[in-house]
Amino acid sequence: MKVTICAIGRLRAGPELDLIKDYLQRFDRTGRNLGLGPAQIMELEDKKGGGPTAEAALLERAIPKGAKICAMDERGKVMTSPEFADMMGNWRDQGTSDLAFIIGGADGLSKQLRAQADTSLSFGKMVWPHMLARVMLCEQLYRAASIQSGSPYHRV
Template identity: 75%
Template sequence: MRVHICAVGRLRRGPERDIYEDYLTRFDRTGRALALGPAQLIEVEDKKGGGMPAEAELLQKSIPAGALICTMDERGKVMSSPDFAQMLADWRDQGRQDVAFVIGGADGIDPSLRAQADASLSFGKMVWPHMLVRVMLAEQLYRAASILSGGPYHRV
């Protein structure tokens, strides 16, 4: 199952990007044997200043046809890492070819795009910078692959 991280804004060079790339590399390596991945980042930017509706349109265009849509949203479901791993495995086992994790801009995800989502996840009640959500998602993808492979990364 291919993983697409569709996000508003550009992750510039620096420690956040280094950590993000490291975890995605680990996910791709660990997930390959589990039919998870590869993962790719698709970044969009609303250069015309159209706000959330314009960002939603750009995000919608970045989502592969037929992909399961999972928004990363403060109103989403909070779950444990093992539960997240199981959800990924379930999607894969249901024959999903693509999953798109959608990360909005500083103001979040437009309600019209949230309404199209098959699932919505939250990293807790606190609001996180949208650039850090990419890093946290990449880490959780790697952790999920490690859990599913029986690796030692996650201890319960």
Template identity: 70%
Template structure:
């Protein structure tokens, strides 16, 4: 199952980008044997300042056709890392070939795009910077692959 991260904004060089790249490299390596990955980043920018609706249109074009859509949103479901791993495995086992995680901009994700999502995930009640959410998602993807492979990374 290919994993697409469709996000508003560009993650520039620096510590956050280094972490993001490191965890996705680990995910791709660990997930390969589990039919998870490869991962691909799709970054969009609304240079005209059209707000959430314009960002949603750009994100919509970045999401592969027939992909399962999971938004990263403060209103989403909070789950444990093992539960997230089981959810990824369930989607994979149900024959989904593409999974798109959608990360909005500073104002979040347009309501119409949120309504189209198959699932919504939250990293807790706090609001996180959208660039940091990418790092957190990449780490959780690697952790999920590690859990599913029986690796030692996740210590529960």
């Protein structure tokens, strides 16, 4: 199951980008034998400043055709890491070939785009900077693959 993270904004070189690359590499290595991955990030920029509606159009074009969509949104469901791993495994087992996580800009995702998502996920009631949300998502992808593989990385 290929994973695409479609995100508004571009990360510059720095510690966040280094962490993302590291976690995605770990996810790809761990998930490969489990049918999870590869993962990629598609960074999109709304150069005209059209807000969530313009960003939604960019995100919609970036989502692979037929992909299951998970919106990263503060109103989404809060899950434990094992629940997230189970969700990923269930989608894979149901034959999902593409999974897209969508992350909006500073004003979040448009209501219309949130409604199109198959599910919505939140990292809690706090609002996180988008660069950290990406890092956290990439770490959770790796953690999900680790849980699915029985690796000791995730401790209860």
